[in-house]
Amino acid sequence: MPETTRGQGSRIAAGSDVEAVGQWLTEYRASLQTQRAYRREAERLLLWLAEQGLGLAGVRRDHLVAFEAFLADPRPRERWIGPPRPRHAEEWRPFRGPLAPASRRQSLVILQGMFAWLAEAGWVAHNPFRLMRDKRRRLDNRQGGIERYLERPLWAWFWAWLNRELNRPAEEGASPRQRFEHRRRRLVFGFAYLLAPRIGEMSAAYMGDFQRREGRWWWRVTGKGNKTAVIPVPPDMAALLTEWRVGLGLAPEPLPDDATPLLRALDGRRGLGDNRLYRLIRDAFREAADTLEAEQGEGGRPWAMRLRAATPHWLRHTALTHQAQAGVELRYLAATARHSRLDTTARYLHAEDEAWHHQQSLHRLGADADRDEPV
Known part of the structure; x- marks a missing residue:
């Protein structure tokens, strides 16, 4: 996976993007369920960035747009989508299927928080989510009424x-x-x-x-x-x-x-x-x-x-x-x-x-x- 060069401003002891994200995840150690959910979204992003030859420090606004489109249709399917398997299994895949709009919003909300933390820690120079003019509308997770239920x-x-x-x-x-x-x-x-x-x-x-x-x-x-x-x-x-x-x-x-x-x-x-x-x-x-x-x-x-x-x-x-x-x-x-x-x-x-x-x-x-x- 491509690694970013750290400047003198880094405030965390990390040698790679994976280690930096790992330190962010430790902030959620009090809630294992939340930590697992956040790890899943961060891992998906890191795997996608690796396919693009990018690290976290190189993420731009247009990359976020492309990543959101990818969440809606992960391709090639055989590389990204598969049934539940243990993480260490060869058949493991990051997705069960394309993410619905609400799930895509949730993923971006989580990643926005991750980038905010990494920027504060000096690991990345800026939070690319702040460049999204329609960020509040797109990332506001307080949507309308619940629809995913059985009548x-x-x-x-x-x-x-x-x-x-x-x-x-x-x-x-x-x-x-x-x-x-x-x-x-x-x-x-x-x-x-x-x-x-x-x-x-x-x-x-x-x-x-x-x-x-x-x-x-x-x-x-x-x-x-x-x-x-x-x-x-x-x-x-x-x-x-x-x-x-x-x-x-x-x-x-x-x-x-x-x-x-x-x-x-x-x-x-x-x-x-x-x-x-x-x-x-x-x-x-x-x-x-x-x-x-x-x-x-x-x-x-x-x-x-x-x-x-x-x-x-x-x-x-x-x-x-x-x-x-x-x-x-x-x-x-x-x-x-x-x-x-x-x-x-x-x-x-x-x-x-x-x-x-x-x-x-x-x-x-x-x-x-x-x-x-x-x-």
């Missing part, structure tokens, strides 16, 4: 499908492994829908994180920014937890000091990592999409396409959107989401959209029976 009818169908799949093994004499996998899948999606966790929070959850106080269940979670919160657990989640534990041969309720994983591998003891959990959720969405299309034909194709596009983070969006639609107050919704800003949570409120759509439906072609005759 209520689609979620209802999906949850019914999960339960149908759970009951089918018993009818067909399935193996213990198959029954275990179906119970785990139901817990995963129920957990995601009822408590709106991030995927890293799900994989890191322990049994003892669920505790009963004065007859009510609570979930203790340490999430983004290493912040800890205690979230009310609805009855349906408490029931799922009990069913899961009994299926594992455990007592119905966990003890407060139970530090064993909530979500487990096939041996029933080891925890699930982020990558395995991600694949489990995506596989379920794809299976459901195939079933939906097989059952409903062309009529089910739009919903099937939504399911195939869905990622684990859609479950968090789905949970918060449906809570908002059910009338959960904004302050409680923000507490469940663990957002620091109410305007972030407000993106899940679709009441204005529904009211607007209703009002617009009053505007009709032709004369209505109740209208006065034209004069």
Whole structure:
């Protein structure tokens, strides 16, 4: 990878762009999930720059435009795009597919912050993002309402499908492994829908994180920014937890000091990592999409396409959107989401959209029976 020549103004002990970026990433060591996300975006940029024969110090504004276009369509596909694989595997690729507009914005927001830090550290002479006249519009990540979620009818169908799949093994004499996998899948999606966790929070959850106080269940979670919160657990989640534990041969309720994983591998003891959990959720969405299309034909194709596009983070969006639609107050919704800003949570409120759509439906072609005759 091309290296840039450092002048006397560098304020960090780094000998290469990779080392400089590594020092920036250490600033996020308190939040491993954030650090992983930032590392991914920085790595994509460094790999792309290497293909152009560039280092960080040589990045100009026009390079940023070209890089954003690349994020939308990484080519050649065989070089950049592939299924999830361990980072050290030969088949590993930086992308799962082209990035959607929101993901491209997020990538540029992260990289803008990285360049600001590197400029302050004296590693690069300037931050090229500051030359973008439309920077605020392009990089403002506070966009409109959330759209990447499953609508209520689609979620209802999906949850019914999960339960149908759970009951089918018993009818067909399935193996213990198959029954275990179906119970785990139901817990995963129920957990995601009822408590709106991030995927890293799900994989890191322990049994003892669920505790009963004065007859009510609570979930203790340490999430983004290493912040800890205690979230009310609805009855349906408490029931799922009990069913899961009994299926594992455990007592119905966990003890407060139970530090064993909530979500487990096939041996029933080891925890699930982020990558395995991600694949489990995506596989379920794809299976459901195939079933939906097989059952409903062309009529089910739009919903099937939504399911195939869905990622684990859609479950968090789905949970918060449906809570908002059910009338959960904004302050409680923000507490469940663990957002620091109410305007972030407000993106899940679709009441204005529904009211607007209703009002617009009053505007009709032709004369209505109740209208006065034209004069």
